[in-house]
Amino acid sequence: MTDYDVIIAGAGTGGATMAYTLGKKGHSVLLIDRKQKDMIGYKTCGDALGSHHLKALDSLVNLPQMPKGIVEYDIAGIDIIAPDREHRLRMAGPTTSGFSFNRLKLGQWMLSIAEDAGATVMASTRVKRLMFDGGKVSGVKIMEEGSDSDKELSGRIVVDATGAVGMLRRQLPESSPVERTIAKEDFMVAVRDIYETPDYTFETPDILDIYWDQEQTLGGYIWVFPQGPNRVNVGCGLMTIPGHKKPQDIFNNFVRKNWDFMKTKLVDIHSGGGIAPVRRPIDTLVDDNFMLVGDSGAQVNPIHGGGIGSSMLGGAQAGITASEALEQNDTSINALWPYNPRYMESYGIKQASLDVFRWFLLNITNEDINFAFKKQIVKASDLLNTSKTGKMSMGSGEKFKRLVAGVGKVPLLMRINKIGKIMEEVKAVYAAYPDSPKGLQDWKARLVPIYDAAKKA
Ligand SMILES: Cc1cc2nc3c(=O)[nH]c(=O)nc-3n(C[C@H](O)[C@H](O)[C@H](O)COP(=O)(O)OP(=O)(O)OC[C@H]3O[C@@H](n4cnc5c(N)ncnc54)[C@H](O)[C@@H]3O)c2cc1C
Structure with a gap:
């Protein structure tokens, strides 16, 4: 008993x-x-x-x-913003509201x-x-x-x-x-503050902003999530890979200096930090x-x-x-x-294939991201689809147009293609997840080399 x-x-x-x-x-x-x-x-x-x-x-x-x-506050969508902050992709759909x-x-x-x-x-x-x-x-x-x-x-x-x-x-x-x-490289570390912004009004409080910047938040992002016209949850997170920057330094030296609302009166609601396995x-x-x-x-x-x-x-x-x-x-x-x-x-199958995509993101530069956003090689629907299904997709009719747009960045396009294939391989292994503990070792033996390849892709 x-x-x-x-x-x-x-x-x-x-x-x-x-x-x-x-x-x-x-x-x-x-x-x-x-x-x-x-x-x-x-x-x-x-x-x-x-x-x-x-x-x-x-x-x-x-x-x-x-x-x-x-x-x-209700959320209607998410904007992903390129490092140049000139190009953004809006993701709006059932999984982003x-x-x-x-x-x-x-x-x-x-x-x-x-x-x-x-x-x-x-x-x-x-x-x-x-x-x-x-x-x-x-x-x-x-x-x-x-x-x-x-x-x-x-x-x-x-x-x-x-x-x-x-x-x-x-x-x-x-x-x-x-x-x-869990390996250190598989953690994200983040800091964030919540403020009232009495002198600053967020124009689209129902849209969450995610800023990619590989030089600041490698493998992560800076987020500005309004919680109404005069309130915001703002933070930054990055992968804890060797030599990573400290999120608090990024917050103080980069976020505070480069976002307009951060230069207005801020009423502190809460500050803190944390980690998550990714x-x-x-x-x-x-x-x-x-x-x-x-x-x-x-x-x-x-x-x-x-x-x-x-x-x-x-x-x-x-x-x-x-x-x-x-x-x-x-x-x-x-x-x-x-x-x-x-x-x-x-859910795990999607997570596993997005884990592969995470390694791809770790290995691309700000210049690559700016280029992909500017030439529309990546579209909002692709990102939405990838985050929803764990599948890297490009509308087939569009493929040729985008390849032409991508001329000059052939290695990047080849890598996008390669990582898409690796994501499919991972999904195929997960589709054959063992139905008893006996099959676990053999299943893992199929998985590990795929992740090793993803890290190098
Ligand atoms: C900075 C940051 C921002 C995030 N933003 C989001 C977001 O916007 N949306 C989202 O979906 N996810 C977000 N996440 C992730 C999310 O917070 C977690 O994935 C989620 O809370 C996990 O829930 P959990 O129940 O596993 O753990 P937790 O919510 O962390 O709960 C664990 C509980 O265990 C208790 N505990 C720990 N050790 C002991 C012990 N020894 N004895 C007794 N109790 C113990 C803790 O007190 C805690 O209450 C964020 C994470 C971080 C770090």
């Missing part, structure tokens, strides 16, 4: 969605967070979410309608729906260690705030939803098929009695770093799978395995 059916470490968007899903199905769930209860959800974030994520969650787990008070929101209120609402569904919330409590019985995960050691001793709690399934740190994933034994660490998902999100959800499972979009919607998707799918396993009275890796193909088919 265990203390709980499922113990979830981390009550962020992923953990709370899983707790909600399991609670609704009648399982005993403990949701633990180190933050004070009324601070759960408080996080440095771009505060933007596509509405399509919520629609998908509604049909998957009947997620209640988000209360209006959480939304700061959404809203900006109050991060704390979002977290508090998600916590409340988990509690209403029956989950027990334990706040101000740090999960310290995984416990094992016969080499298999059996529970966690926790320490409550104000206490000076650990407490042991047992669960049939333990979930690491601790975010980018992957606190419990890192404690798995070496023999686990789950990768315990790679393909962890190759298996389960082990015996153990699951990964959200950032700890690397369920973040590798191109824009958005991970709220996908962590909620992961949380819902993990909850559905855990419930099925508990009902069969089997929480082994085999019984939890269906979570992997569920996630890989619905």
Whole structure:
């Protein structure tokens, strides 16, 4: 007899969605967070979410309608701006409309729906260690705030939803098929501020601006996300590859000096920084009695770093799978395995191919991007399609026209072509994701050389 059916470490968007899903199905769930209860959800974030994520969650787990008070402003589209800042591409469609929101209120609402569904919330409590019985995960050691001793709690399934740190994933034994660490080069580091701008009015507050600049934010971008005519969430993030710049330096020395609104009166609402994994998902999100959800499972979009919607998707799918396993009275890796193909088919496959695209973006120059935008070699519909499907596409009738436009940049065009093929290869490997743990090693052996090629393309 265990203390709980499922113990979830981390009550962020992923953990709370899983707790909600399991609670609704009648399982005993403990949701633990180190933050004070009324601070759960408080996080440095771009505060933007596509509405399509919520629609998908509604049909998957009947997620209640988000209360209006959480939304700061509705978003109609996203502009991608070239380094020269003279050319921009507007992406507007079902996957780019959404809203900006109050991060704390979002977290508090998600916590409340988990509690209403029956989950027990334990706040101000740090999960310290995984416990094992016969080499298999059996529970966690926790320490409550104000206490000076650990407490042991047992669960049939333990979930690491601790975010980018992957606190419990890192404690798995070496023999686990789950990768315990994420390479430094697979993280994005970012800083951002939220300001009221009483003397500056954003003309298109429903459009989010993303600025590419490889000399400043290599592999990342600067974002200016208005949250209404006189309020903005502004930040910059970049890949943590060797020798990368510090985001705070970029913010102070580049962003502050080059955006008009930054030179007007700014009323500080919040400043902060954070990290996010921006790679393909962890190759298996389960082990015996153990699951990964959200950032700890690397369920973040590798191109824009958005991970709220996908962590909620992961949380819902993990909850559905855990419930099925508990009902069969089997929480082994085999019984939890269906979570992997569920996630890989619905989102992981796209993430994996965008991870390839990330390496391509890392290796192109400002001059290349300016050229591609100016000559319309890349169009908004291509970017939208790539971000939606993980497929590099160019309308076939347009191909010739664009090739002619691209004369003088033949190596760039050849590389675009090559990376498109590699993205297809990755998608083909994901389409054959193994249906049991037995096939994992062979599957990974097919994947690794493709990523090695992508890094050099
Ligand atoms: C600067 C920045 C901007 C971003 N902007 C966006 C955006 O605009 N849109 C978007 O969709 N995504 C954005 N993301 C990504 C997004 O924030 C994450 O992908 C998402 O929050 C992941 O949810 P999660 O539940 O996995 O983790 P989190 O939301 O990070 O939650 C993890 C929880 O675990 C708790 N925890 C950690 N360790 C322990 C422990 N040992 N014991 C107990 N509790 C613990 C934490 O307190 C936290 O509450 C951004 C990320 C960063 C860094």
